[in-house]
Amino acid sequence: MIQTLALRRPDDWHLHLRDGAMLRAVLPETARDFARAIVMPNLVPPVVTGADAAAYRDRILAALPKGAGFTPLMTLYLTEGTDPADVVAAHEAGLVTAVKLYPAGATTNSASGVRDMDRVRPVFEAMAEAGIPLCVHGEVTDPTIDIFDREAVFIDRVLDPIRRHTPALRVIMEHITTAEACAYVQAGDATLGATITTHHLMINRNHILAGGIRPHFYCLPVAKRERHREALVALATSGFGRVFLGTDSAPHTLARKETACGCAGVFSAPVTMPCLAQVFDDAGALGLLEAFTSLNGPAFYGLPANEATITLAKGAPLEIPPQIETGDGQVVVFDPGTPILWRVSEG
Numbered sequence: 001m002i003q004t005l006a007l008r009r010p011d012d013w014h015l016h017l018r019d020g021a022m023l024r025a026v027l028p029e030t031a032r033d034f035a036r037a038i039v040m041p042n043l044v045p046p047v048v049t050g051a052d053a054a055a056y057r058d059r060i061l062a063a064l065p066k067g068a069g070f071t072p073l074m075t076l077y078l079t080e081g082t083d084p085a086d087v088v089a090a091h092e093a094g095l096v097t098a099v100k101l102y103p104a105g106a107t108t109n110s111a112s113g114v115r116d117m118d119r120v121r122p123v124f125e126a127m128a129e130a131g132i133p134l135c136v137h138g139e140v141t142d143p144t145i146d147i148f149d150r151e152a153v154f155i156d157r158v159l160d161p162i163r164r165h166t167p168a169l170r171v172i173m174e175h176i177t178t179a180e181a182c183a184y185v186q187a188g189d190a191t192l193g194a195t196i197t198t199h200h201l202m203i204n205r206n207h208i209l210a211g212g213i214r215p216h217f218y219c220l221p222v223a224k225r226e227r228h229r230e231a232l233v234a235l236a237t238s239g240f241g242r243v244f245l246g247t248d249s250a251p252h253t254l255a256r257k258e259t260a261c262g263c264a265g266v267f268s269a270p271v272t273m274p275c276l277a278q279v280f281d282d283a284g285a286l287g288l289l290e291a292f293t294s295l296n297g298p299a300f301y302g303l304p305a306n307e308a309t310i311t312l313a314k315g316a317p318l319e320i321p322p323q324i325e326t327g328d329g330q331v332v333v334f335d336p337g338t339p340i341l342w343r344v345s346e347g
Contacts, residue, residue, distance in 0.1 A: 002286055003314045004345070009306040010273065010293035012037040013195050014135070014174050014246025016265070017060060017072075019043055021327025024063045026251045029269040029324065031070035033344055035306045038135065038246070039072045041100055042109040046077035050090030057095070069308070073097040075135060079112050080119040084126035091132045097301065098133040098172070099123070103158070105141045107220040108250070108264055117158060121165065128168040133301065135172045138181070139221055148205070151221050152180040159184075163192070172300070175200065175248045177221045179231035185242060186235070193300040195246025196236050198268045201279050202336040204229045215257045216332045219248070220264040236292055237285035244297035247272050253329035268334040271320055275334075277312045277342035313345040 015030060015037040017023050030037055039060065041047035047056050053074040060072045076087060076099045090096040101120075102113030114120055127134060138159060139150040163171060173185055173194040185194040199219065204226045208217045217223065235243055249272070250265030257263055268275070273293070280289040298305045318340040323330040 002281075005277065005286055005289070005312045006309050007290035007312075008294040009033075009035040009308045009310050010245065011035055011297050011306070012247050012249070012269075012272075013172070013244055013297045013301075014038055014040065014197070014248045015269070016040045016042070016248070016250040018251060019056070019059065022251060022331075023059065025324060025326035025328075026249075026267070026269060026331065027060065027063050028065050028068070030249070031064060031068040033273050033310060035069060035308065036071045036073055036303075038098060039074055041075045041077035042102065042107075044109055046079075046109065046112050047075070048077050048079055048082065048112075050076070050086055050093065050095050052076075053090060053095050075100045077102070077112065078114055078120060078123065080114055080116065082120065082123050084123045087123060087132065088126055088130045091130055096132075098135050099127060100135045100137070102137050103139060103141050103154075106137050106139045110137070117162065124162065124166045124169050128166050128170075131170065131302075133170040133172055135174050138173050138176070147222055148224055151176070151178050155180060155184050163188075167191070170300075172246075174246055175221060176232070177224050178228045182231045182235045186240060188242070190242075193242040193244065193296075195244055195248075196232050197246060197248045197266070198272045198275050199223070199266045199334055199336070200229065201233055201236060202229075202275060202338075207337070215262040216334070217266065218257075218262060218264055219250070219266045222264075233279060233283060237280055237283040237288055239288045239291055241291070241296050242300060243292070244300065245272075245276070245293045251326075251331045253326070254323065254332055255329055257332065266334050267331050270324070270333050271318070271335075271340070273310070273312060273344050274318050274340045274342040275336060277314075278338075278340045281314070281342070310344055311346040312342050314341050315343070317341060318343050
């Protein structure tokens with residue numbers, strides 16, 4: 001039986017760091033285990049220009065613990081007023097790795113997102129020509145569509161038409177949650193990838209709703225039925241090369257989660273690697289964990305894999321800290337409620 005596992009240092013291809021006091025508190029939790037991360041731009045106000053991205057990157061670097069070997073990969077928030085030339089210039093200058101598409105109103109701080117996809121087609125075309133990836137929050141916001149169906153409907157109504165109109169555009173389906181999304185990415189070509197979160201591999205909608213409402217499991221896209229979780233685990237542990245880790249670790253204070261209208265988001269950064277090792281161990285696929293966390297993402301983004309390594313060790317159940325303290329308030333750490341027998345022993 002495998003008791004220790006060494007793998008190349010992982011990357012997180014979907015991360016929320018927030019800003020200010022929250023940034024300073026949560027950044028060390030990611031920088032401890034991860035070498036790079038795609039940083040989401042949905043601040044208030046959002047990161048919409050190359051200049052915004054440069055300023056945010058500087059704040060992240062200033063907040064890093066001394067000696068931390070971590071590189072933030074910046075993104076731009078796509079709006080209907082986005083200038084294609086600014087996107088291309090920011091990418092060519094090395095300021096921006098990708099652009100993020102939020103359908104307006106789909107999730108936290110997405111009010112400035114896109115309502116009419118036709119208005120951003122010139123941006124998509126410029127991105128395709130320049131080789132800039134598009135990260136997609138894949139849910140429709142039509143109130144007549146059930147929240148558990150919004151990802152599948154988005155694929156048919158929005159994503160597939162975008163890809164047919166601009167076939168050279170590289171697209172990442174972020175935080176996929178359904179069997180339909182798993183099938184769609186597998187049927188796609190080399191321009192299509194997908195990320196899966198730690199928590200969607202471990203919880204289904206019963207974890208949120210059965211026996212009482214558990215707000216710290218509430219996220220968007222919302223966790224689905226068990227058959228969808230099983231499809232995600234099967235894909236993540238299959239060795240399929242165009243799926244990779246994006247934690248969507250999204251800190252909110254306890255007060256903003258435990259309220260009458262709580263925020264969507266799961267803060268998983270402190271425990272992601274032990275949790276993933278447990279998922280892959282349970283699936284008999286520990287040998288494929290490195291591909292999911294450390295190899296597939298860099299390959300899709302055209303970046304080198306990290307040379308440094310981390311080591312995971314198996315032993316007594318991990319003691320998950322209930323929360324971390326921030327200058328804005330307590331943030332609850334993701335705890336799947338099942339024993340996690342792995343921990344990062346070296347990194």
